[in-house]
Amino acid sequence: MKTIKPFALAIMGALMLTVSNNLLALDLGEKAPRANVEMKSVDGNMVSIADVRGDNGTLVIFTCNSCPWAQAWSDRIARLGNEFQARGIGVVAINSNDPNRNAVDGFEHMQQEAEDLGLKFPYVVDATSDVARAFGATRTPEAFLFSSDGNLVYHGTIDDNAHNAEQVEEQYLRTALESVVRQAEVPVQETKAIGCGIKFRSS
Numbered sequence: 001m002k003t004i005k006p007f008a009l010a011i012m013g014a015l016m017l018t019v020s021n022n023l024l025a026l027d028l029g030e031k032a033p034r035a036n037v038e039m040k041s042v043d044g045n046m047v048s049i050a051d052v053r054g055d056n057g058t059l060v061i062f063t064c065n066s067c068p069w070a071q072a073w074s075d076r077i078a079r080l081g082n083e084f085q086a087r088g089i090g091v092v093a094i095n096s097n098d099p100n101r102n103a104v105d106g107f108e109h110m111q112q113e114a115e116d117l118g119l120k121f122p123y124v125v126d127a128t129s130d131v132a133r134a135f136g137a138t139r140t141p142e143a144f145l146f147s148s149d150g151n152l153v154y155h156g157t158i159d160d161n162a163h164n165a166e167q168v169e170e171q172y173l174r175t176a177l178e179s180v181v182r183q184a185e186v187p188v189q190e191t192k193a194i195g196c197g198i199k200f201r202s203s
Contacts, residue, residue: 025136026144028189029151032060033134039094039124040107042114047092047122049131054090057148057180061093062132063141065109066102067196070140072162077141078117080158084177091121096132097140101199129200142193145176145186153180156191 026033035053038046049060061077063070081091099106107125114123126132135144145154154176159168172191179186 026134026152026155028153028155031150032058032144032146032152034131037131039126039131041122041124042107042111042119043122045122047124049092052090052092052122053150054085054088055148056088056183057153057177058090058146058150059084059092059177060135060144060146061091061141062096062135062137062139062144062198063093064095064097064196064198065104065113066097066199067140069162069195073141073158074113074117076158076165078119080174080177082118082120084181085121087181089177089181093119093121093123094126094131095123096126096129096137096201097199098129098201105199127201129198132198132200137193138198139193139195140198141195143173145173145180147180148183153186154189155193157193157195162194 032049035049038048041047049058052058059081061081063074063077077093081093085091095105095110097105103109110123110125141158143154143156143158144152147153154173156172158173160170160172161168172188175188176186
């Protein structure tokens, strides 16, 4: 019987991982999955993605309290969410992390985070991490922007410089949001989400 060389095994493994990731990823043009799943918001209300859908579009951001990358972008996420919610974009921030892995992702800490940032949009708990799994989300933060007709038009990162807002050159999410509000085509529709891996809850 032929033996498969280690290099060939590595190539096969990489291809299988790529196929697996592609099967999980939400494609451009798709609708938001699990849109009717109710999640507990920091104000105690139960909220779904369908509930927050805006006339001009909907922004879903997977984020958390524990990741340094999410924290570096948190002020900008708050400003973008508050600004564009007032401009007809529905906004929801979702924490899919298991708080047993890091207590700072617990509900009370989420409430404090929302207050500190002045969030005017829901910050909710994905209690099973199944919403994140359905989206194919893997990072915090990771943004998914849907048009007014509910189709995914942008997926990826916030901008090109997490740690220095003054040196940002490409405001990917803001540009996408502006385009959606104007009902124009989003110029850059996909970028690499940079951040910590989501600490999924046991399924």
